[in-house]
Amino acid sequence: MRIGAVEAGGTKFVCGIGNEFGSIEERISFPTEQPDVTLPKVIDFFKDKQVEAIGIGTFGPINIDRSSDQYGHVTTTPKPGWSGFDFLGTMKRAIDVPYGWDTDVNAAAYGESMWGAAQNLDSCVYYTIGTGIGAGVLAEGRLVHGLVHPEAGHIMVRKHPDDTFEGFCPYHGDCLEGVAAGPAIEKRWKQKAYELPEDHPAWQMEAYYISQAVISAILMLSPKKIILGGGVMKQQQLFPLIHEEVKKGLNGYVGADAVVKHIDQYIVPPGLGDNAGLCGALALGLAALSEHRDK
Amino acid sequence: MRIGAVEAGGTKFVCGIGNEFGSIEERISFPTEQPDVTLPKVIDFFKDKQVEAIGIGTFGPINIDRSSDQYGHVTTTPKPGWSGFDFLGTMKRAIDVPYGWDTDVNAAAYGESMWGAAQNLDSCVYYTIGTGIGAGVLAEGRLVHGLVHPEAGHIMVRKHPDDTFEGFCPYHGDCLEGVAAGPAIEKRWKQKAYELPEDHPAWQMEAYYISQAVISAILMLSPKKIILGGGVMKQQQLFPLIHEEVKKGLNGYVGADAVVKHIDQYIVPPGLGDNAGLCGALALGLAALSEHRDK
Numbered sequence: 001m002r003i004g005a006v007e008a009g010g011t012k013f014v015c016g017i018g019n020e021f022g023s024i025e026e027r028i029s030f031p032t033e034q035p036d037v038t039l040p041k042v043i044d045f046f047k048d049k050q051v052e053a054i055g056i057g058t059f060g061p062i063n064i065d066r067s068s069d070q071y072g073h074v075t076t077t078p079k080p081g082w083s084g085f086d087f088l089g090t091m092k093r094a095i096d097v098p099y100g101w102d103t104d105v106n107a108a109a110y111g112e113s114m115w116g117a118a119q120n121l122d123s124c125v126y127y128t129i130g131t132g133i134g135a136g137v138l139a140e141g142r143l144v145h146g147l148v149h150p151e152a153g154h155i156m157v158r159k160h161p162d163d164t165f166e167g168f169c170p171y172h173g174d175c176l177e178g179v180a181a182g183p184a185i186e187k188r189w190k191q192k193a194y195e196l197p198e199d200h201p202a203w204q205m206e207a208y209y210i211s212q213a214v215i216s217a218i219l220m221l222s223p224k225k226i227i228l229g230g231g232v233m234k235q236q237q238l239f240p241l242i243h244e245e246v247k248k249g250l251n252g253y254v255g256a257d258a259v260v261k262h263i264d265q266y267i268v269p270p271g272l273g274d275n276a277g278l279c280g281a282l283a284l285g286l287a288a289l290s291e292h293r294d295k
Numbered sequence: 296m297r298i299g300a301v302e303a304g305g306t307k308f309v310c311g312i313g314n315e316f317g318s319i320e321e322r323i324s325f326p327t328e329q330p331d332v333t334l335p336k337v338i339d340f341f342k343d344k345q346v347e348a349i350g351i352g353t354f355g356p357i358n359i360d361r362s363s364d365q366y367g368h369v370t371t372t373p374k375p376g377w378s379g380f381d382f383l384g385t386m387k388r389a390i391d392v393p394y395g396w397d398t399d400v401n402a403a404a405y406g407e408s409m410w411g412a413a414q415n416l417d418s419c420v421y422y423t424i425g426t427g428i429g430a431g432v433l434a435e436g437r438l439v440h441g442l443v444h445p446e447a448g449h450i451m452v453r454k455h456p457d458d459t460f461e462g463f464c465p466y467h468g469d470c471l472e473g474v475a476a477g478p479a480i481e482k483r484w485k486q487k488a489y490e491l492p493e494d495h496p497a498w499q500m501e502a503y504y505i506s507q508a509v510i511s512a513i514l515m516l517s518p519k520k521i522i523l524g525g526g527v528m529k530q531q532q533l534f535p536l537i538h539e540e541v542k543k544g545l546n547g548y549v550g551a552d553a554v555v556k557h558i559d560q561y562i563v564p565p566g567l568g569d570n571a572g573l574c575g576a577l578a579l580g581l582a583a584l585s586e587h588r589d590k
Contacts, residue, residue, distance in 0.1 A: 123441040137516070139434050139439045144435060145517065146434065147418075147513075151514050151548070156544065171547065215450070220447050220450070220516065221432070221515065254446065
C-alpha cells in the first residue's frame, strides 16, 4: 500500500508516504507559511506519488463535523491566512483520493494505538507539551470528537505555591498551557527551557503542572495508556517526577495496578518517538481508505 | 418488551420493569443494606416477572473488564459488605437472562441519550451532584471505560477565594467532591443545603466549583450535551449561575454556538428527571438483549 500522510504543525509541515505496517518510506518537511505558499508544496509532493489515500493530522482548532459545510476548514487561529481556510477542500480538489482528517494530537493518539506505546489498546490519551499543549483522545476504540474536539491544553490548574509567573495564555492566563507550555518555562526562568539543567527546580514545577493534566485524564477518561510527547517531554528527567506527582495527587484513590504498581509503564513517551504525528496521519489515511472501501 | 432495570444507589435501590420506549411500568424501592439483605429483595422482585434482560446501573467503583474474573464485582467501597461483592454473578445465578452492567452515572448518561436531554446525540456527560459527585461519559456513541471507569468527581479544583472549608474527601481533601458535594455544603455553612435560601452566597460558590467540572468536561471531551443531576441540582437557581461561570472560565476560547449562544440549552437538568438512573439501567438492559441476539 501507498498512503499519504500530512503532519501539519504550527511551525512546520511534514509530508510522507507510508504503508499499512506504519513504516514511512519517503518524507519531506518545510516551514509552515501562509496556506497559498504551503499547500502547493504539499500538493506537489503527493501529485505523482500514486497514493491510495491521504491522512491529515493538523494544528487546530478545525471543523470535524461531517454534516457542516465548513467541514475540513481550519477555524479560529491567529496564524496569518489560516483562519477559515478550507484545508481539506483544497487538497481534495488537487488530489482526488479518500482523506482522513483530524487534529494532530488525535492523529498521534491513533498512530500510537496502531504501532506505538498503546498498541492493541482501545484507549489512550496523547498529550503534546511544546509551544502549546494539546491532547488527543482514543476511547472505546474511537477518536473522540463532540461539539468540536478536545482542547485539553487549556484546563484550569492549581498554581504551584512557588510560582509567581502569571501565565501567558491570551484566553485564560494561567491555565495549563499558560503555565506549562515551553514559552511559559522560558518566560518564568528567563532562559531557554532546554538550557535549564536537569536538576533545576523548573522541572519539579513542570511535573507538578503536567501531573494535573494526567490526573484529569485518568479521572475523566480512565485511559489504558497516557503518552506524553512534544518538545518539553524530551526532558526525560520529567517522567519520574510526573509519576511521583500523579501518585501523590491521586493518593490511592484509583487502585488499578497500572497506576499503583506500574506507573512507569502507564505514563510513557511516544513509542513512535518523533514519528508519532506522521504515523498518526498515516493511520488516519489508512482508516479513510478502509471506510471508503466499506461503502 | 419487558426489561428489568436496577438502579443501585448508595442509599437506596430502585427496581423496575420497562419497555423499549423507555417507559417504566412497575417499580419498587428499598434502602440499601448489606448485600445479603438487599440482593434477595431484588431477586424476589424480578423472579416471576418474565423479563427478557436486566440492566444494572450501580454505585461503584465496579469491575467492568469483561476479561477479568472479577467482572461484575463491586471493588473497593467503604460500604459494609459490598467491597469485593459479586453483584452481577449473584443476579445471574438467580435469574438467567442477558445482563447490562455499568456505573449508575454511565447508565444515566446512556438513558439520557436514548430518551432524555441528549436524545439523538452521540455524546454527553452526565454529572450527579449529591452525597457524592460522579460522571458518566458517552463519546462517539459509546459509554466510556478504560483502565476502570471515569471517576470525575475527584478532579482537582481551584479553591474559591472566599472558601475556608478544608474539604471532606478522605482521599484528596478539597477535590471537587470534597468541596462541592452535598455534605461539603452542609459542613461549610452548618445548615442543610436545601434549607439555604436561593440567594445565599453558598450557591454562587457551588456554581464556581461545578463550573470547573463542566469546563473540564468541555475541554477534555467536547460533549454535545452536559447534564447535571443529583440532589444538589434540584436547586434550579444553580443553572444560570453555572452558565455564567462556565462562560467566564472559558473566556471565548471554545467558540461553538452551543457554548457561546445557547448555553442554557447546553448545560441542562436531566430530561428524564428522577427517572434518569432507572431509565439508564433499562437502556443498559435493552443493549444487553440486543447484543445477546446479535451473537
